[in-house]
Amino acid sequence: MKKIVEMLACLLIAGSVFAAGSKDAGAGKKDAGSLVVYGSCEEEYLSAVCAKFEKMTGIKTSYQRLSGGEVVTKINEENGHPSADVWFGGTTDPYNEAANKGLLYQYNAKNATHLVGPQFKSKDNYWYGIYRGILGFFWNKDEIKRLGIQPPKDWDDLLKPEYKGLISFANPNTSGTGKLIVNTMVQMKGREKAMEYFKALDKNICQYTKAGAGPSKLVPTGEVVIGIGFLHDAVYQILDNGYTNIGMTSPVSGTSYEIGATAIFKGAKNLANAGKFIEFALSPDCVDMAQDNGSYQFLVIDNGKPVKAAIDAGLDKIKTITYDFDDAGKNGPAYVSQFFEVISKDDRVKTN
Secondary structure, three states: OOOHHHHHHHHHHHHHOOOOOOOOOOOHHHHHHHHEEEEEEHHHHHHHHHHHHHHHHHEEEEEEEEHHHHHHHHHHHOOOOOOOEEEEOOOOOHHHHHOOOEEEEEOOHHHHHOOOOOOHEEOOOEEEEEEEEEEEEEEEHHHHHHHHOOOOHHHHHOOHHHHHOOOOEOOOOOHHHHHHHHHHHHHHOOOOHHHHHHHHHHHEEEEEEOOOHHHHHOOOOOOEEEEEEEEHHHHHHOOOOOOOOOEOOOOOOOOEEEEEEEEEEEEOOOHHHHHHHHHOOOHHHHHOOOOHHOOOOOOOEEEOOHHHHHHHHHHHHHHOOOOOOHHHHHHHHHHHHHHHHHHOOOOOOOOO
């Protein structure tokens, strides 16, 4: 009975919600009857989203999981002829970089009226927020105890000599999470002090991972002792994979947050279908699937189901800075370039 009800609901929604954005998404242009999605969120959620969109609309939908940095590089190289139609998930810093390069399509999403604040979309409608995640630290409790050290409480704690070779975070060249970490330190400390900080922190890094969730996968197995990344990734390891040996915290002096986003690529071959996907991405039918598929970020629409796991973990009480998305979009690439100039040139700059 439940499946029948869901099917009827899908048919009703497909006939109403998705019609809303079709005019702005290039109605009248011939579509190929399909949709290609590049996804920068975790693959479990990405796969579920694409499967449900295909079921609700009848549009054949395929996807590829790529980090935010990889998407920008790939779309930029394709020079106005993107091999995908839409981008789903991942932090907004790469989205802003793509928009500044003229790689995203301006789309006026009708379902954006449900966003809980103006900061959860691009000012020029190049991207829309679909969730929010908090940046913090997590660690292997067993290894911390074995080594006889205390877990970090704040950003400067990560520079302690006893953490040498114990820390991991994502490579800013390939990961939106890594870009966010760089931009966060620049905004909290100022550009030059941030670069001094990263030069010192590099001595304690054992690995820069390819994707933002990489450290959260390495910490519970003991391959890495301390990870820097999104706390909802640590929640996933605890709840879905049963790792009870993970501790986590947010930096006491403050931290930043990601807005996971979605956008249409400029030059998309299936433009009308892409518009339908954006409307779907901004609806409870898409957003409410996250917590059922291993994603425990906070909602940014007012008609979705609250994420109990994130609230139970106290992630709704964390102190966050006022993150300057404009500066990150305009100057982030220069900050990342300088980051690589100042860190040690050794074999630790590798991906996983």
